[in-house]
Amino acid sequence: MPGTVVIGAQWGDEGKGKITDLLAEKADVVVRYQGGNNAGHTIVRGGDEFKLHLIPSGILYAAKTCVIGNGVVIDPNILFGEIEALRARGISVDNLRVSGNAHLIMPYHLLLDGASEQRLGKFKIGTTGRGIGPAYVDKYARLGIRVQ
Numbered sequence: 122m123p124g125t126v127v128i129g130a131q132w133g134d135e136g137k138g139k140i141t142d143l144l145a146e147k148a149d150v151v152v153r154y155q156g157g158n159n160a161g162h163t164i165v166r167g168g169d170e171f172k173l174h175l176i177p178s179g180i181l182y183a184a185k186t187c188v189i190g191n192g193v194v195i196d197p198n199i200l201f202g203e204i205e206a207l208r209a210r211g212i213s214v215d216n217l218r219v220s221g222n223a224h225l226i227m228p229y230h231l232l233l234d235g236a237s238e239q240r241l242g243k244f245k246i247g248t249t250g251r252g253i254g255p256a257y258v259d260k261y262a263r264l265g266i267r268v269q
Contacts, residue, residue: 138162142178151179155192157226157253158199169210176203180217191222194256195268221269230255 125144129135142164145151158174165171166181175195179185189195204214230252237255238245248254259265 138164138173138178142181145177145179145182145185148179148185150186150188151177152188152190153177153193154190157194157251157256158196159249159251159253171207171210171212173203175200176207176214176217180207180214181212183213183216186216186218189217189219189223191220193220194224194226194253194260195219196226196251219268221267223268224256224260224265225268226252226256227266230259 125148127137127141127144129137138160139162141151142162153175161172161174162178163170163172164178164181171178171181173180175189175193177187177189179187189200200219204217207214231250233255234248234250234252238248238250246254256265
């Protein structure tokens with residue numbers, strides 16, 4: 122079974138979410154394989170606007186299986202918020218799967234992110250402050266907390 126992969130080559134904001142949404146219509150499975158809730162995409166379906174940061178846009182198609190893979194760092198508050206917002210609008214999340222090996226963004230990751238930016242002063246990176254970088258540091262140091 123062939124697969125189609127959408128990869129950004131310009132440090133974000135290339136329209137990956139829009140392309141993924143267009144391709145999702147003909148796909149069986151839509152996978153978010155890396156990143157965190159710093160990314161976002163807005164999908165308009167039948168005049169309704171949906172803003173997603175973690176859940177793949179394929180969730181708007183009832184028959185699609187959507188996967189959040191083990192390369193994604195997940196802020197549980199954001200994930201559960203998106204799930205509840207979709208359910209409140211009548212969108213089923215029954216076909217959503219989350220890898221047990223995905224790492225969690227913990228509250229201390231957000232604090233570390235902010236402290237690191239403050240410490241760097243005028244040389245700061247300009248992160249979104251959502252704890253994604255520190256969560257990946259823990260993941261690759263084998264210290265992170267996983268979904269499982």
